[in-house]
Amino acid sequence: MNIRRGRNxxxxxxxxxxxxxxxxxxxxxCGGADSGGSADGKLAVTASFYPLEFLVEQIGGDHVDVxxxxxxxxxxxxxxxxxxxxxxxxEADVLLYLRGLQPAVDKAVDQAGVENTVDAADLTxxxxxxxxxxxxxxxxxxxxxxxxxxxxxxxAEExxxxxxxxDSGLDPHVWLDPVxxxxxxxxxxxALQKADPDHAAxxxxxxxxxxxxxxxxxxxxxxxxxxxxTRTFITTHAAFGYLxxxxxxxxxxxxxxxxxxxxxxxxMKELQKIAAEENVxxxxxxxxxxxxxxxxxxxDTGLRxxxxxxxxxxxxxxxxxxxxxxxxxxLAALEKALGAK
Numbered sequence: 001m002n003i004r005r006g007r008n009x010x011x012x013x014x015x016x017x018x019x020x021x022x023x024x025x026x027x028x029x030c031g032g033a034d035s036g037g038s039a040d041g042k043l044a045v046t047a048s049f050y051p052l053e054f055l056v057e058q059i060g061g062d063h064v065d066v067x068x069x070x071x072x073x074x075x076x077x078x079x080x081x082x083x084x085x086x087x088x089x090x091e092a093d094v095l096l097y098l099r100g101l102q103p104a105v106d107k108a109v110d111q112a113g114v115e116n117t118v119d120a121a122d123l124t125x126x127x128x129x130x131x132x133x134x135x136x137x138x139x140x141x142x143x144x145x146x147x148x149x150x151x152x153x154x155x156a157e158e159x160x161x162x163x164x165x166x167d168s169g170l171d172p173h174v175w176l177d178p179v180x181x182x183x184x185x186x187x188x189x190x191a192l193q194k195a196d197p198d199h200a201a202x203x204x205x206x207x208x209x210x211x212x213x214x215x216x217x218x219x220x221x222x223x224x225x226x227x228x229x230t231r232t233f234i235t236t237h238a239a240f241g242y243l244x245x246x247x248x249x250x251x252x253x254x255x256x257x258x259x260x261x262x263x264x265x266x267x268m269k270e271l272q273k274i275a276a277e278e279n280v281x282x283x284x285x286x287x288x289x290x291x292x293x294x295x296x297x298x299x300d301t302g303l304r305x306x307x308x309x310x311x312x313x314x315x316x317x318x319x320x321x322x323x324x325x326x327x328x329x330x331l332a333a334l335e336k337a338l339g340a341k
Contacts, residue, residue, distance in 0.1 A: 043195060048096065050313045052188075069085060073315045094192070097118075116195055123188070124180045225334060234271060268297060271301075279339075280337075282336075306336070
């Protein structure tokens with residue numbers, strides 16, 4: 001999935017209110033008990049991968065049965081959808097996915113033809129992180145107080161790395177920004193309310209509770225990363241562009257958006273130079289991908305290795321049982337690596 005590169009800035013793509021309304025509007029015709037549902041009368045929701053599953057679980061509570069297309073331990077980018085899964089998708093009351101992240105899911109969604117299909121990309125504002133310089137760098141400018149509205153740029157590995165986040169070139173890893181994830185939560189809550197109006201009050205209450213937790217998480221990140229010895233961190237996977245921009249950090253990725261792709265020798269040499277110049281202490285890898293390149297770079301530069309989880313799935317290796325716990329673990333890892341004061 002290639003991220004198209006622009007020079008020295010994030011290209012912000014503001015999705016209009018009408019686009020979001022179109023995505024959710026189809027749900028207005030769907031009733032509660034008469035709209036289908038699972039065998040036990042609950043609303044049947046299919047989510048494409050864990051971050052969307054978590055939103056449905058938190059907001060839907062006892063009123064929904066949620067299934068995910070991406071099982072624990074499966075790298076979402078590499079997911080293949082079976083004909084049986086496509087058939088199961090077509091039986092869902094609500095189908096929730098993020099176009100551009102999983103090509104196989106995008107194709108299956110189009111084939112499933114579920115009336116109440118919601119593209120989570122329409123629930124917030126996505127950005128195209130890219131640079132023609134090909135230096136794998138992603139900046140968040142400023143002091144870490146509010147970088148959601150500031151210029152940032154992601155130099156995501158070499159051009160032509162074999163990946164494309166959809167036709168638009170937008171970075172889909174939006175759930176790693178608690179503020180944008182909260183916007184997605186609001187959209188999912190609205191979708192469930194329209195699909196199941198009999199329980200709309202509960203969905204509203206649960207949405208407010210979840211967005212409150214995400215607001216606290218955002219504040220934890222702001223406080224924890226406000227003062228640090230360095231603002232630069234190195235990861236194997238260029239998934240943290242939104243997080244870096246939100247909190248004024250600089251992400252340097254080894255392998256671009258695909259955690260399994262191989263970096264060039266030139267890129268590895270460049271990262272060694274950046275690590276020395278920016279006082280980088282740690283090379284981060286993740287739970288669902290190989291740590292081989294991270295360890296090679298760490299050995300060559302004398303750096304530590306650590307885990308920074310892109311939260312594309314929860315396994316027994318995850319440093320927490322859910323999104324909120326793992327994000328707090330990520331914060332602790334960043335505070336240590338960056339020398340937070």
